[in-house]
Amino acid sequence: MIPTFTLPLAMNDLLSMVHSRITRAMATKTYDVIVVGSGASGGWVAKELTEKGVEVLMLEAGPPRVPTRDFTEHIWPYQLKYRGFGNQKKLLVDQPVQRLCYACDDYSHQFFVNDHEHPYTFPADKPFMWIRGRQVGGKTFCWARVSYRYSDFEFKAASRDGYGQDWPITYKELEPYYERVENYIGISGSYEGLPQLPDSRFLPPMRLSCGELVAKEIVEKKFGWKLIVDRSANLTVPVNGRPACHYCDQCQRGCFTASYFNSPSVTLPAAARTGRLHLVSDAVVSHVIMTAEGKAAGVAYIDRSTKAAREVRGKIIVLAASALESTRILLNSRSPRFPNGVGNSQSVLGHYLMDHTTLEQGGGTMAPLRSAVREPVGRPCGYIIPKYVNTVGPYRNKNFLRGYYFAGDGRQEVYGHAFSTPGFGREFRDKVRSQIPYSFNVYAQGECLPRHDNYVTLDPEKKDAWGIPALHIHASYGENEHAMAKAMRDHLGEIMDALKLEDRTPPRDELNIFGKNIHECGTARMGNDANTSVVNAYNQVHDVKNVFVTDGACFVTQGCSEPTLTIMAISARAADYIAEQFRKGEL
Ligand SMILES: Cc1cc2nc3c(=O)[nH]c(=O)nc-3n(C[C@H](O)[C@H](O)[C@H](O)COP(=O)(O)OP(=O)(O)OC[C@H]3O[C@@H](n4cnc5c(N)ncnc54)[C@H](O)[C@@H]3O)c2cc1C
Ligand code: SF4
Structure with missing residues (x-):
């Protein structure tokens, strides 16, 4: 029988108030704040501002997702026309990049953009993979939920090793906002007291698997590196009315019980409940409207369906459209006063693009764990060996700056084993069940240095489906990333040796394509100096006081950890500042 579900309660509140078209009254009103984008960043800005009494108009380029239509975490392959393999021809035509x-598969392709509608260009020798989710909630429906705080090893990296710039904020300044975000959305994890990976306010951790426990003992004893369970935005206990995870392990397909963080189930309903959030979907923002005096007066957008051009007015504009999309809007906001776009008077806008490097696919099987006894399944996380090089402790490598972590998971490999086992009938089934192999995977993720020559500009010719100039993305990994990859590869091999993995797959020789990690950050970086940065320590554009950029565009460095928890903390902090300045009439 196909199970039936009701909508997550909080999302019900939200869906009932989304406007797919702006009303005449909305078009003539001047809002306190216009927020562009409804993902991780926009959700936090809207929640904090509306709860502080500020009226917010949120414009979102994509449509709302309806759980009963779009969520598929409890769908079985036999319920799908292509049995989970997807309509490859259609995917190839509509979503060749995604x-x-x-x-992005048979179950979840609806959360990713159509590549033809959303083109971008890059030099032939610098491929870039741009993965996007355009819908109310952005990429938070399909993200992997890995959530780590940054530390002063990231915020003050330049002071330690002399490369690049420090952030204009410290860990101590951001700490209360990390706590605020974590207490509200719920992050599970274990307290470890590591200076390079500060503990969050954790919900109880998920458990390491059997193979990971074996690996923990070996890795910690032999190398002195910690091996701990992932820190993840999945609820291991109920939080704020959201039930705990029931471990179906298909989070990238949506979640009927709202047990992992996504903005339409968590932050946006909180904003909606204040009565001060007005959310217009299908509104593709093209540029910020500027006055002759150099202040922002509102934004222009194109209706996604009708392609009609519209304008809305606001006293303050917050761009939270994701790192590269916010920068695209700024670059496209050209006026006589700002001919190269808003925030670009010093030609810094668009530069210092970063995305983590990865060395993928190392692994093998743990022969002693081959067994007929099934291990519990469904845990939506893995393990991590936190950064150990060029931080605290004895490991230093002078061949490169900064560092990397190892991660992966260990689990029984039933289905892959069944596919590769020859035979049929009872004998086949007995063989599959009696000798379940245990696989252990490990990959490395490293820091990408912020370089001026990794940048985006507007493509002079290519436009998207709404006539907005597409981005030209010019990015590649440099000497530092390649030197780091060598160290990653060496140590990854040593880990596989120490674990005595069999049937090994060595890690890939080459680094991933730039962008593939989907942690793109930078291009409108923070700083105290208006000559070398785009926004100040509160995400306010140096050149235009009433425009803010709150997403990952503001990142100065990226460390080797996932960015979204930090994006949310920074967004909450910026919202506090905006509310305070607005109250004082300073903006
Ligand atoms: C498969 C996958 C796995 C990931 N795993 C992790 C992870 O484990 N940990 C982690 O930290 N991060 C992860 N990420 C990255 C994470 O999703 C992003 O860092 C995060 O969503 C960024 O938040 P954001 O609000 O800046 O952007 P988004 O969540 O993308 O939201 C931006 C919103 O702005 C809208 N928008 C864009 N342009 C316009 C426009 N012109 N007008 C109006 N609206 C616009 C978009 O439609 C979107 O809704 C993952 C991403 C993916 C896709
Ligand atoms: S594993 Fe948990 S959080 Fe993920 S979809 Fe299933 S119930 Fe939701």
């Missing part, structure tokens, strides 16, 4: 993302 389909390369591991999370």
Whole structure:
């Protein structure tokens, strides 16, 4: 029988108030704040501002997702026309780039853009993979939920090793906002007291698997590196009315019980409940409207369906459209006063693009764990060996700056084993069940240095389906990333040796394509100096006081950890500042 579900309660509140078209009254009103984008960043800005009494108009380029239509976490392959393999011809035609993302498949392609509608260009020798989710909630429906705080090893990296710039904020300044975000959305994890990976306010951790426990003992004893369970935005206990995870392990397909963080189930309903959030979907923002005096007066957008051009007015504009999309809007906001776009008077806008490097696919099987006894399944996380090089402790490598972590998971490999086992009938079934192999995977993720020559500009010719100039993305990994990859590869091999893995797959020789990690950050970086940065320590554009950029565009460095928890903390902090300045009449 096909199970039936009701909508997550909080999303019900939200869906009932989304406008797919702006009303005449909305078009003539001047809002306190216009927020562009409804993902991780926009959700936090809207929640914090509306709860502080500020009226917010949120414009979102994509449509709302309806759980009963779009969520598929409890769908079985036999319920799908292509049995989970997807309509490859259609995917190849509509989503030739998106389909390369591991999370974009038969069940979840609806959360990813159509590549023809959303083109971008890059030099032939610098391929870039741009994965996007355009809908109310952005990429938070399909993200992997890995959530780590940054530390002063990231915020003050330049002071330690002399490369690049420090952030204008410290860990201590951001700490209360990390706590605020974590207490509200719920992050599970274990307290470890590591200076390079500060503990969050955790919900109880998920458990390491059997193979990971074996690996923990060996890795910690032999190398002195910690091996701990992932820190993840999945609820291991109920939080704020959201039930705990029931471990179906298909989070990239949506979640009927709202047990992992996504903005339409968590932050946006909180904003909606204040009565001060007005959310217009299908509104593709093209540029910020500027006055002759150099202040922002509102934004222009194109209706996604009718392609009609519209304008809305606001006293303050917050761009939270994701790192590269916010920068695209700024670059496209050209006026006589700002001929190169808003925030670009010093030609810094668009530069210092980063995305983590990865060395993928190392692994093998743990022969002693081959067994007929099934291990519990469904845990939506893995393990991590936190950064150990060029931080605290004895490991230093002078061949490169900064560092990397190892991660992966260990689990029984029933289905892969069944596919590769020859035979049929009872004998086949007995063989599959009696000798379940245990696989252990490990990959490395490293820091990408912020370089001026990794940048985006507007493509002079190419436009998207709404006539907005597309981005030209010019990015590649440099000497530092390649030197780091060598160290990653060496140590990854040593880990596989120490674990005595069999049937090994060595890690790939080459680094991933730039962008494939989907942690793109930078291009409108923060700083105290208006000559070398785009926004100040509160995400306010130096050149235009009433424009803010709150997403990952503001990142100065990226460390080797996932960015979204930090994006949310920074967004909450910026919202506090905006509310305070607005109250004082300073903006
Ligand atoms: C498969 C996958 C796995 C990931 N795993 C992790 C992970 O484990 N940990 C982690 O930290 N991060 C992860 N990420 C990255 C994470 O999703 C992003 O860092 C995060 O969503 C960024 O938040 P954001 O609000 O800046 O952007 P988004 O969540 O993308 O939201 C931006 C919103 O702005 C809208 N928008 C864009 N342009 C316009 C426009 N012109 N007008 C109006 N609206 C616009 C978009 O439609 C979207 O809704 C993953 C991403 C993917 C896809
Ligand atoms: S594993 Fe948990 S959080 Fe993920 S979809 Fe299933 S119930 Fe939701």
